[in-house]
Amino acid sequence: MSGPALQVEDLRIDLAIGERRFAAVEGVSFTIEKGETYGLVGESGCGKSITALSLIGLLRPPLSASAGRILLGGTDLRTLPARAVRALRGKRVAMIFQEPMTALNPLKPVGRQIAEMFVLHEGASWPEAERRAVEALRSVRVPAPERRARDYPHQLSGGMRQRVMIAIALACGPDLLLADEPTTALDVTVQAEILELIRDLCAERGTAVLMISHDLGLIASMCRRVGVMYAGRLVEERDSRAVFRRPSHPYTAGLVASLPLLGARLAGGRNRLREITGVVPPVTAFPDGCRFNPRCPSATEICRDVDPPPETLPPDGLVRCHHHA
Amino acid sequence: MRFRVNLIVGGTLFVAVVAAGLLAPWLAHTDPVLDANLMNAEEPPGAAFWLGTDGQGRDIYSRVLYGARISLTVGIVSQLINTVIGTALGLSAGYFGGWWDDLVSGLTNLMLAIPSLVFALAIMAILSPGLTSLLIALGLTNWSFTCRLARASALSLRSQGYVQAAKVLGYSDLRIMATQMLPNMLGPIIVIGTLGMGGAVLAEAALSFLGLGIRPPQPSWGSMLSDARDQITTAPWVSIFPGLAIFVTVLGLNLLGDGLRDILDPQSRSRRA
Numbered sequence: 001m002s003g004p005a006l007q008v009e010d011l012r013i014d015l016a017i018g019e020r021r022f023a024a025v026e027g028v029s030f031t032i033e034k035g036e037t038y039g040l041v042g043e044s045g046c047g048k049s050i051t052a053l054s055l056i057g058l059l060r061p062p063l064s065a066s067a068g069r070i071l072l073g074g075t076d077l078r079t080l081p082a083r084a085v086r087a088l089r090g091k092r093v094a095m096i097f098q099e100p101m102t103a104l105n106p107l108k109p110v111g112r113q114i115a116e117m118f119v120l121h122e123g124a125s126w127p128e129a130e131r132r133a134v135e136a137l138r139s140v141r142v143p144a145p146e147r148r149a150r151d152y153p154h155q156l157s158g159g160m161r162q163r164v165m166i167a168i169a170l171a172c173g174p175d176l177l178l179a180d181e182p183t184t185a186l187d188v189t190v191q192a193e194i195l196e197l198i199r200d201l202c203a204e205r206g207t208a209v210l211m212i213s214h215d216l217g218l219i220a221s222m223c224r225r226v227g228v229m230y231a232g233r234l235v236e237e238r239d240s241r242a243v244f245r246r247p248s249h250p251y252t253a254g255l256v257a258s259l260p261l262l263g264a265r266l267a268g269g270r271n272r273l274r275e276i277t278g279v280v281p282p283v284t285a286f287p288d289g290c291r292f293n294p295r296c297p298s299a300t301e302i303c304r305d306v307d308p309p310p311e312t313l314p315p316d317g318l319v320r321c322h323h324h325a
Numbered sequence: 326m327r328f329r330v331n332l333i334v335g336g337t338l339f340v341a342v343v344a345a346g347l348l349a350p351w352l353a354h355t356d357p358v359l360d361a362n363l364m365n366a367e368e369p370p371g372a373a374f375w376l377g378t379d380g381q382g383r384d385i386y387s388r389v390l391y392g393a394r395i396s397l398t399v400g401i402v403s404q405l406i407n408t409v410i411g412t413a414l415g416l417s418a419g420y421f422g423g424w425w426d427d428l429v430s431g432l433t434n435l436m437l438a439i440p441s442l443v444f445a446l447a448i449m450a451i452l453s454p455g456l457t458s459l460l461i462a463l464g465l466t467n468w469s470f471t472c473r474l475a476r477a478s479a480l481s482l483r484s485q486g487y488v489q490a491a492k493v494l495g496y497s498d499l500r501i502m503a504t505q506m507l508p509n510m511l512g513p514i515i516v517i518g519t520l521g522m523g524g525a526v527l528a529e530a531a532l533s534f535l536g537l538g539i540r541p542p543q544p545s546w547g548s549m550l551s552d553a554r555d556q557i558t559t560a561p562w563v564s565i566f567p568g569l570a571i572f573v574t575v576l577g578l579n580l581l582g583d584g585l586r587d588i589l590d591p592q593s594r595s596r597r598a
Contacts, residue, residue, distance in 0.1 A: 056493060058492060058493065086495050086497065087495060088495070089492075089493060089494060089495035090493070090494035090495030090496075091495060094493070094494065095490075095493040095494075097486060097489070097490060099486050101486070102485055102486030102487060103486035103487055103489070103490040104486075104487050104490075105487045105491075105504075105505055105508075105509070106487075106509070107508045107509055108504075108508075116504070117494065120494075120495065120496065120500070121495060165490075168490075168494065169494075
């Protein structure tokens with residue numbers, strides 16, 4: 001199979017309230033190549049997580065993916081029947097969560113929870129699946145995997161549990177891994193280990209990763225490309241180094257400026273953290289024109305009236321702003 | 326771990342009653358139905374008849390032992406039927422929600438509004454008296470508490486991370502309910518089931534007392550009590566011992582249920598951890 005692992009084209013997600021429908025996510029397009037890690041950043045409520053959920057067909061009413069295409073290795077998930085999408089989940093697309101504490105069934109040994117994936121998706125027998133589960137634990141660098149496989153989730157630390165989650169997610173060799181804030185609940189030292197693990201394993205297996213986070217530092221170190229979302233739109237999308245070095249959209253610039261910096265750049269004079277004033281508008285009350293205009297420091301008349309179209313940024317980026325840098 | 330008096334006393338009583346029922350053919354002195362002898366009628370408890378005899382001269386000790394079979398069969402089987410129905414309905418209602426949930430909740434409220442014993446009476450009046458009818462009548466009328474409990478647990482479990490994770494990992498709805506949700510709600514359901522068993526034993530006795538359950542001469546504690554009504558002043562032992570048997574069984578089941586709750590309840594689980 002050739003081509004990108006995931007291609008999202010002009011995705012729109014509707015939120016239905018009574019008879020009215022609001023576009024919670026609109027005109028989102030991005031592509032993730034095989035083995036590539038793509039970062040999606042933005043404030044809470046800007047549509048990152050529902051975008052991820054739509055990629056595995058798990059939006060539930062009142063939310064629904066109402067337009068666009070979600071191509072996973074060439075097949076459009078939006079037109080596939082529910083049964084077929086379910087068969088893809090866990091096998092070709094997998095997901096790891098923010099909370100490793102609750103994402104494991106407390107009543108089953110972790111080895112068995114990994115083994116269940118082989119039984120479910122590959123029709124393996126239980127003894128064989130249990131054997132492969134131990135191998136899976138070894139591959140996520142869990143020490144003494146034979147013993148740990150018999151442990152229950154409460155006997156493991158947070159980092160260990162997240163390793164188990166990764167083992168479960170990668171068990172069937174998916175083409176795409178969705179990581180929704182995978183390290184937010186972990187200690188900083190454990191975070192680094194887990195991220196390294198995800199990076200190594202996915203590079204090894206050619207698994208594409210969609211990394212969702214509001215930790216810009218994490219995104220910068222993990223991802224080749226970054227999409228910045230604001231109020232349901234992709235406002236800037238380009239190479240991650242370029243995003244952080246020369247942010248183009250005022251919102252991205254605001255995010256980067258709000259990062260605490262140590263060392264050289266701190267010595268350079270800027271020692272007050274800056275903030276973006278205000279909050280993300282609710283889906284039901286998106287402003288006219290550019291959706292960022294009420295909070296934007298460089299907003300002018302045109303921003304309040306005209307919705308900025310996506311413009312290309314050389315070499316292969318995209319930005320939605322009338323006054324982009 | 327704390328010494329659990331409830332569990333031990335309740336468990337012992339329950340096991341004793343089960344053993345009495347199972348071993349009745351060996352423990353009993355006489356056949357409970359056939360060995361009637363009017364020459365021995367209304368003998369008080371003594372060396373020959375440990376618990377005395379009833380109006381037909383049958384050994385009460387033997388009849389109480391055989392009665393345990395009926396009472397326990399009815400208690401256990403009807404409560405199993407209730408638990409299966411209640412769990413299946415409540416779990417699926419809580420998991421799927423929507424119109425199915427409305428339907429099941431409505432049905433549950435309807436069942437709760439009708440006194441279950443009266444409902445069982447009505448069913449027994451339609452079916453002919455007998456063990457099978459008793460099982461059906463009691464098994465179909467007492468699932469509403471289990472159903473409510475299962476639904477409430479399902480609602481809270483549905484938003485648990487591992488249920489969401491199972492969905493993301495491609496588990497089917499049935500598999501999620503069976504492997505992720507059911508084991509995690511089993512504790513309280515077992516407790517309610519055990520407590521309900523005591524209620525079912527009482528209900529059986531009540532129906533048999535009213536002549537709608539087990540028909541004489543088959544020995545059931547309820548029908549024995551019913552037979553003994555006239556002799557309660559002249560030969561009190563005829564009613565005392567079946568009554569005592571009911572009391573001991575229901576007490577044992579209730580203590581057992583309480584003891585299980587101490588172990589299985591989420592609150593006490595967190596206290597122990």
